[in-house]
Amino acid sequence: MTHSMNLQLLEQKAFSRGVNIDAITNLFHQKSVTTPLLVLSKSEIRRNYDSMIEALPRVKIHYAVKPNSHETIISEVYNRGGNFDVCSAGEIKKILKTGINPATLIHSHPIKSVPEFDYAVGEGLELFVVDNIDEIEKLKRYDKKLKIMIRFRINTNNTAVVNLQYKFGCQVDDVLPLAQKIREYGHDFYGLCFHIGSQCTYAENYIKAIEAAHQLINQLDMEKFDVRLLDIGGGFPVEYAEPIPSIKEFCAPIGEALDAHIRPGINVISEPGRYIAASPVTLISSIVGKSMRDGKMWYYLDDGLYSTFSGIVFDHCQYPVFSNKTGEDKLSVLAGPTCDSFDVMYDGLMIPEHNIGDKLMFTNTGAYCEASGSNFNSLKRPEYIVID
Numbered sequence: 001m002t003h004s005m006n007l008q009l010l011e012q013k014a015f016s017r018g019v020n021i022d023a024i025t026n027l028f029h030q031k032s033v034t035t036p037l038l039v040l041s042k043s044e045i046r047r048n049y050d051s052m053i054e055a056l057p058r059v060k061i062h063y064a065v066k067p068n069s070h071e072t073i074i075s076e077v078y079n080r081g082g083n084f085d086v087c088s089a090g091e092i093k094k095i096l097k098t099g100i101n102p103a104t105l106i107h108s109h110p111i112k113s114v115p116e117f118d119y120a121v122g123e124g125l126e127l128f129v130v131d132n133i134d135e136i137e138k139l140k141r142y143d144k145k146l147k148i149m150i151r152f153r154i155n156t157n158n159t160a161v162v163n164l165q166y167k168f169g170c171q172v173d174d175v176l177p178l179a180q181k182i183r184e185y186g187h188d189f190y191g192l193c194f195h196i197g198s199q200c201t202y203a204e205n206y207i208k209a210i211e212a213a214h215q216l217i218n219q220l221d222m223e224k225f226d227v228r229l230l231d232i233g234g235g236f237p238v239e240y241a242e243p244i245p246s247i248k249e250f251c252a253p254i255g256e257a258l259d260a261h262i263r264p265g266i267n268v269i270s271e272p273g274r275y276i277a278a279s280p281v282t283l284i285s286s287i288v289g290k291s292m293r294d295g296k297m298w299y300y301l302d303d304g305l306y307s308t309f310s311g312i313v314f315d316h317c318q319y320p321v322f323s324n325k326t327g328e329d330k331l332s333v334l335a336g337p338t339c340d341s342f343d344v345m346y347d348g349l350m351i352p353e354h355n356i357g358d359k360l361m362f363t364n365t366g367a368y369c370e371a372s373g374s375n376f377n378s379l380k381r382p383e384y385i386v387i388d
């Protein structure tokens with residue numbers, strides 16, 4: 001059973017992080033505001049970017065655009081000196097609008113269709129990721145010498161909420177033969193990468209992968225490969241329903257493992273997506289209908305599982321719920337605006353009684369929410385408003 005939180009608690013939590021959320025609560029209280037509305041805070045993007053840099057000073061950030069490619073997030077990261085991880089022609093187009101040198105981007109998709117690959121090379125990207133021999137065969141098409149990273153996977157005792165080692169990453173033993181093939185085809189084997197899984201609360205998984213990278217680098221050295229880059233992926237966790245350590249605490253042992261195992265001549269990058277994009281976005285949604293059904297109070301909102309809340313299904317998230325109502329908590333259900341019965345976001349939520357027209361607020365809705373949403377029933381997706 002989940003409880004909603006009072007807005008005062010949100011204000012207190014923000015205050016303890018030195019954050020002023022007046023702009024968001026003012027919008028929440030405004031009667032005339034049109035919902036559903038996604039409030040995007042520029043200062044929160046900057047805060048997240050800076051705290052990652054502080055937590056892992058050796059690691060350069062390539063923001064993974066996939067969780068949210070809003071132009072404001074891209075420009076804030078770019079203005080901070082950040083770089084990008086892209087996976088498709090669509091993402092490349094959005095990123096190149098900043099004026100960034102395409103040769104500095106990482107294309108991190110281990111499987112690229114030939115047209116996608118051609119497009120990226122044609123636009124001037126040089127750094128690519130592979131994890132199998134058939135992908136390496138595609139390299140024969142290109143006269144230009146490309147920088148190729150190999151993505152490997154490791155076994156872990158605990159898995160991140162989203163397991164990104166299931167679909168990609170070669171076995172550690174396959175790295176050397178793949179690197180040899182890259183060299184044979186006249187391309188530049190450039191380094192190693194892994195992605196330990198998204199919303200990973202286990203720092204030990206990163207450490208294990210860094211130790212595996214160390215062993216691989218030793219093997220590659222013996223075969224005269226020049227490893228210049230290690231990419232430690234994304235996965236850094238965000239506080240949804242469960243408390244998690246601060247990014248500084250979480251990353252401290254990861255930074256130590258890098259210093260212990262990866263020699264200074266090797267550059268290290270990461271591809272955080274969720275950590276940068278989740279907390280800057282807050283959803284404000286209105287109750288558009290209400291019905292007592294089987295002893296529970298059902299509220300029908302103007303945003304649902306087919307739109308912003310699609311992350312509940314695809315990203316296994318529970319977004320914190322905030323309300324400004326007081327009174328006795330009642331067993332409630334929050335459902336979305338479509339006519340589909342699957343469109344239910346919270347069943348068993350304890351909140352005080354609300355009326356049609358009241359608003360609710362949901363935090364940390366910036367990562368992978370709109371990426372997986374649709375226009376079921378041709379309903380309008382929420383608009384963004386950019387603040388700070």
Ligand SMILES: Cc1ncc(COP(=O)(O)O)c(C=O)c1O
Nearest residue numbers: 064108198234235271272273274
């Ligand atoms: C290759 C790659 N890099 C980075 C990311 C971003 O991961 P996260 O949002 O967990 O930081 C993903 C997520 O799917 C990914 O597939």
